[in-house]
Amino acid sequence: MENTLFPIFLKTDTFRFLIVGGGKIGLEKAETLLRQNPLAAIRIIAREISNDLWELLREYPHIEWEERAFADGDLAAADFLIIATDNTGLNREIKERANEKGILVNAADQPDLCDFYLGSIVNKGHLKIAISTNGKSPVLARRLREHFQEAIPENIHDSIENLNAFRARHKGDIQTKLASLNQATALLVSRDNSKKEGKQYKELTFEIAVVFLAVFFGYGLSSVISVHDLNGYIREIPPAFYGMVLVGFFAQLVDGAVGLGYGVTCATSMMLFGIKLPAISGSIHTAEMFSSGISGFSHYKFGNVNKKLLLWLAIPGVVGAVSGALLLIYLGNKYETVTYAILASYTMIIGIRLIIIAFRKKIVRKKVKHTGLLGFSGGLFDAFGGGGWGPIVTSTLLAKGRKSSYVVGTVSLAEFFVTLAASITFFASLGVSHWYIVIGLIVGGSIAAPLAARLAGKLPQKTAILAVAFLVIVFSIRMLFKIF
Incomplete structure (x- = not known):
């Protein structure tokens, strides 16, 4: 051996x-x-x-x-x-x-x-797993430890306590106790199987319903709008819509593959297209509101949300988002050149921040201070610059050694309230004149989402973040040269 x-x-x-x-x-x-x-x-x-x-x-x-x-x-x-x-x-x-x-x-x-x-050791309450590669690859052992540390739920300690209490109540020899425990834990497997079967059934039902609704509404629409009328409506679509489809596609591709960068990628790209500044941030937040809502709800459902941290981020974040939106609307209308310069400088700073994140080493867990101020700053700059909630808030919490699943889950759910507040502010002031930008971003993002999911994890995280940072900095510098 x-x-x-x-x-x-x-x-x-x-x-x-x-x-x-x-x-x-x-x-x-x-x-x-x-x-x-x-x-x-x-x-x-x-x-x-x-x-x-x-x-x-x-x-x-x-x-x-x-x-x-x-x-x-x-x-x-x-x-x-x-x-x-x-x-x-x-x-x-x-x-x-x-x-x-x-x-x-x-x-x-x-x-x-x-x-x-x-060896590398996984600690979860009473559960302890030691991993060894026979001294050949400590790095692999450490990576396996990190994987199991994330994959095993925190409440495994309670499960062990319950099983111990169950075992203590059962009398008899060891074989009898093992038989009882096997019977009890077998229910967990059967429930998982039933959940998978139920999930497959729900997916099939949903797909059939979507097909039926598509046929139903498609047939009903054809009886109201002729092909000639439809072609007329298509010709009336502003050319900028197709540019926004490309922007949404590229931004979603980046965000899905890397895990951040949607807002700042959209903002820098749309500035080069010459889109009005308030419309940039308003469109991004409206399009992003749907994805952040779905993502936040999913994290909440799977227990990845720290409720106390959520309140400290969401409430100040909403106040910051409203303040940033109003500031952009005021500056964007009266001082367009100055605002372009501010936003281009801001996105360049975010690009530099991404480089710091890419080269950041693993650090010890530290206490997070002034969480409310962090949420306010993230919301303010996110609404004013069209993006930056993730690079500012997520990176700060991760830099303090917080567990990634709880950070991402809590920040994602808080982002929904921040984007909702910013979107309402922009709509109340600007109306829906930039509908084609919003729809273009949603369409482009929807097309890119499956491809981005396949790319996720394929590119090394450090390389991917550096690539995003490089593009953002180049776009920002180009915008500054265009202004001056």
Whole structure:
């Protein structure tokens, strides 16, 4: 066998861990242990302790440490040894001394010196999953951990508690208990199957209904409007409508494949077409209102919405959206050139922001401050510039280490209320004179949606975001040159 590892789970309350090395790797190993047990007995010996590790030691004062070279006597108070130095010869020497005393050793990035591995660990309440690639690819193990961390629901802890209570109430031998548990959990599978069958039935019913309604209304419409009249109506469609179809197609393609950029892509493209400024933002928000409503409701249904965060984003966001729309209407009518310059500069800043997002490294979870101000700013700039809610609000929350599913779900639902408020403001002031722009964006986006769904995940996220940022910055610079 190539993989002879035997996975076990240690009760870390009774074991003592010695870490030799105070650099980045030593910090990572200490954090790994503390994530499983914040009170784990850890001792660190290192010639030099890094600044980041000093911060950890201040946060966990129970950790013992000494800033000096390793000595044989350090092994006397250790059950497990983790070597985190970059000196291979020293690592091998320390391992030999530890093994002579019966102490198991883990040496970072040196599988041949390891008696055990610290795998990637998924934590969900009582559920704990350890993943190992036999020391061959820690990156793959980390990616699998991230996948399972997202895929397994947070309430799995409650399910385990319920099953434990169910198990405790059943008397008898182990076979009887297992039979009862198997029977109870089998219902979950049968329900899933029935839900799938029900979903397939609903989809078939919906498709038949759509076909029937299309035939019914098509036949009824043909008896009222002749082909000649229809051709006349088509000729009356403004040429800009077809340009908006292309803009909607391209923007939806970008947004569906990358996950953001719909508004800012539409805004920069429509400015080049010479569309009036208030019509740009009003059209984008009207077209986007439908997609954000459907997306937000879906996230709410699947439990991806933090209600408290939703209120702190949506209410200030609505106020900001109304303020931004009124500001654009006023500036757009009286100071068109200045407003074009402001919007082009704004979209260029968003493009730069996207570049920062693309190169952002994974960071530690931090407290989000001034959430209401974040929602107001996002709504204000989104309504004024025709886009930017996602790049501003979503990126800020993700940068604070918030879970992506809850961030995307909550921000998507809040976006519906923001776009609704902006759309009502624009309609109340401008009417529906720009209907062809709205319909063009919706038609183009609808055509691109299936293709965008297929592209989603095909292009690396970093590459895709950089591509969007490049286009937005180029369009913005071109617009600024056109103005000046």
